[in-house]
Amino acid sequence: MSTSRTRLAASTAAALAAALVLSSCGGSKSDDGSAAAADSCVDTSGDTIKLGFLNSTSGAMAISEQTVRDSLLLAAKEINADGGILGKQIEPVEEDGASDPAVFAEKIGKLLTSDCVAAVFGGWTSASRKAMLPVVEGSNGLLFYPVQYEGLEASENIYYTGATTNQQIIPAMDFLASKGVKTLFLAGSDYVFPRTANKIIKQYAAELGIEIVGEEYVPLDSDDWSTQVAKIVKAKPDFVFNTINGSSNVGFIKAYYEQGLGPDTSPIISVSIAEEEAPAMGKDVTGQFAAWNYFQSVETPANEAFIEAFQAEYGADRPTSDPMEAAYTSLYLYKNIVEKAESFDVDDVNAASDGVSFDAPEGTVTIDGENHHIAKTGLIGRINAENQFDVVWSSEGPIEPDPFLEGYDWWDPSAE
Template sequence: MAGGAALAAVVMLSACGAKTDAAGSSDEAAKADVSGDTVKVGLLNSLSGTMAISEVTVRDSLKLAIDEINASGGVLGKKIRPISEDGASDWPTFAEKAQKLIKEDRVAATFGCWTSASRKAVKPVFEKNKSLLFYPVQYEGLEESPYIFYTGATTNQQIVPALDYLKSKGLKKIYLVGSDYVFPRTANKEITAYAKANGMTILGEDYAPLGSTEFSTIANKVKASKADAVFNTLNGDSNVAFFKEYKSAGLTAKSMPVVSVSIAEEEVKSIGSQYLAGQLTAWNYYQTTAGAANTKFVKAYKAKYGADKPTSDPMEAAYTSVYLWKAMVEKAKSFDPEKVKAASDGITFDAPEGKVTVDGASQHIYKTARIGEIGTDGLIKEVWNSGKPIKPDPYLKGYSWASGLS
């Protein structure tokens, strides 16, 4: 089932079963089991399917944070017990597993999801049960939820800075390539609106099904467009096929650079640096980001999972999210979601990406934008940053060109 169709089915089921669902749940808040000396949390990631290339390492970084916190005494005197579930790159499965974690396992919070389709699928589950989800991946914005904390970048912390960077380099003729689901289509509407207001031209816009491995036609269309640059919102292992076809078409980072917003160090390793060297990425963190907190994080991750295992932005945002939840719980002196939310505003953490602060009003966090260039060694080196953390603006209220998008 295509991502869009699957998502529509989930939304329809949610709308038709406002009071109960297949599991017999109700609109009442789910109560976490905190009676013993442990507190359970859910880890909800694709451990199989097209998104496993990206999400397995996010699960691993969540486990690292939990191990570190447990080693230092846990949270409110309780050790954290992770319950891991496989969303299997399938949006209805994400919704089913979210329901299980909340109602059967009675977790205090859940950490995970990657694609916007998976997040959209579980959003009504967390809202109905009044349970917390910490979502660690950059996304298209235009969303807030009282039961989701967004620890990845929203639009004005990633996509807009990437466009500003292209514009500053005189790259004004852009071709859009993305996976066919929520995030790329919404992001490209925002990119098109930005382009119209900033003297840029969108020469083409193509989508491929999530998991697609056929990109020869798209690569040839991109080449024929004579664009200055490509803005890439492909997700998962489709990027492997796309960049191989890109090189086969004779396109290079020098002749037509690609800026990607879903390729981090783990994907670079899977695709191969010979296909990506010189290409650009837009994130808020790289393994090479300077700072003592990142040095510690990278060392700990490699010690646990292997010296050849890279760290990446979504992994770092997931790792950070566990520490933010811990700080919220300790400030609230409670695992109760309502009290945790009330305590969230202004919570800070010296994260591997730098200092982050929770904006309680939007439940997003302040993040520093970074543009990086992929090296032949597979690492990404920062070539520009925003200088300071950017206040989250998920609905792009601070940009006149974005009026009407939401």
Template sequence: MKLNKFKKLALAAGISALAFSAHAEDVIKVGVLHSLSGTMAISETTLKDTVLMMIDEQNKKGGVLGKKLEAVVVDPASDWPLFAEKARELISKEKVSAIFGCWTSVSRKSVLPVVEELNGILFYPVQYEGEESSRNVFYTGAAPNQQAIPAVDYLLKQGVKRWALVGTDYVYPRTANKILEAYLKSKGFTDKDIFISYTPFGHSDWQSIVADIKKFGTAGKKTAVVSTINGDANVPFYKELSNQGIKAKDIPVVAFSVGEEELTGIDTTPLVGHLAAWNYFESVDADDNDDFIEKWHAYTKNENRVTNDPMEATYIGFNMWVKAVEKAGTTDSDAVRDALIGVSVKNLSGSYATMMPNHHITKPVFIGEIQDNGQFEIVDKTPDTVVADEWSDYLSGSKDLIADWRKPLSCGNFNVKTGKCGGSK
């Protein structure tokens, strides 16, 4: 009797294992690596939902290569080392074919050695500081010349003469501001024209810093704030600007990390007239954008859910991945990476995004002015899409570098002066 019972258990286990194996062969797993808790959840939760919507939509079309897509969602909880741990879990244990994730550069930097070691693929959907091009990362957010530089150019046209560069204390704001400082000095500005300040993630007491900005702006020259403040620290920052009577007409703020999602649920009245620079706004007038917004509202069952730039970057990256997998006829990382270069898909503003050999995409640039309804009125845009400059022309150690992942070069930091792969030396 006991032997019979043992045989039944073994048979059940065997059937279960076969069923699991069959399921694994019938699906393609996709990793979703975004903070659903902690200081960055305010921004990243929406990107998780975006990937799930895209997977759902693709499955209704029949999936990819005849297989259904299955999302594997993890929560790195705004904990930068945990991003690496979760990425390793997604690639090694869950066997995902690609990861869509990260927001901050510090989280991307944490994941980078993992995806390179395990030969994974990461789609990174947020603006960043540049100075990087990895074989295993596809950057669908903006490089500095696709956001920060055009934003400064817009302010220059408005007659701005003094610059307050204010950011969260981590790699993206520090490197972006290093580039902006060099760019401004190339335009004739000096140290006395530039004010720089950094604060920790989640910073809430802005009284003294805003007072310093206010004082800096009283020198009789038009002053602007260039903000690389990330996450939920933006809410008290803008509140303090209002508390101290700083209006957009006096000292405009142009932000690189404040979009429609961050404005949801706060009183935008004191923010009206301040600016943001992105490659997409929900207010873009285009049929593809209207369709995307309609699908988003239907998927979330919430007409009040807004769209934003990193969502569009996620949308573009996902569609590029699908197209590359179908082109390669496999989810093999090496084949998909090669297939991705040169892939073009529609963006949401009426043009196309193309994946370039440096693993960055072409993007239009928009300057938007905050309205009292939490949306942006587009006040300026580039005449065409902009090719990303992954290595800045304004930093001495970078200006001679390019990235080209096509064979035979296959290099992320090729020095055009020395003819060698490996950087500035």
């Protein structure tokens, strides 16, 4: 086991012990009908393969997660039209995570041990992912997680197709430094991702000579940011770093503009507002910034085909976004790994994963078999009047994933 996985195992041992109760689901069936490993109930004997799609279609995160669901269904439809995976048609089994980590844990257990899916795709918040982690490990299942996150994690049972910290948060800070930013205010939802991301931001800010002049959090399901935004007004930061998730962004943006702030005073750089969310903010957010690894405006032949297919399926007014693209990519990566392994077995899939690539809309992506992340190019976009993002900064090329920030001397995980 690698150093990173050793640390992960230590942090989840107690939860994993409880999750093992969920893992007894009988033997799997191979193509000839014979019994396989006792810890899997995946049935590969027919002409279909069940895959779980677990996204919040209700609650505070539905504004974002519905888009991920749609892109997963599009990828499944395309793959089925092209012959499926190892000749088997994908049979999606859908569940609603209801924007609640406890529900995500319950539903992934059901998908893996009752529905007997070969893999699960979905989740958004780090709270939901961390709730699912001991369940998917205890069941020796697979989860493909499509959203940028705070890093400091690697699991043999999870593939991370969104950005880790050194592919989004650190590039965003590099961009701010290049703009001459000297003061920064941190605004986030009150859960794992924003608090951990802001710990990293504060340490890197010190390295860059950027002063943190405030740090405020509001619960994920709260829309009232008036008190916290008043503190931003008083602090007058050069920039606001926004790690808010879901519909709480609407309340934040409302208070921000109503209290006289704007992109010409204290502009915002966000890591969870994308093309789908921007027009839903209730205010004109032209001129604000976001850090991602994909924008609809990315010019690649694969992206042109992706946009055309998505809008043909869901309407010409529907934009694409980073988490949608990462989810779409995740299903194709899974297909390519399985076909390289010539097996749906989890251990076989993991053994085959290193170096598997896909010509994704964001550009060609390749799996690092050691940490189950993919290399991604860091991008900063500025929102234009059409709620699209003009790319104003890019990393020099794809950034290799470093989820534990082992290559950064300034990072101290033990610091407060």
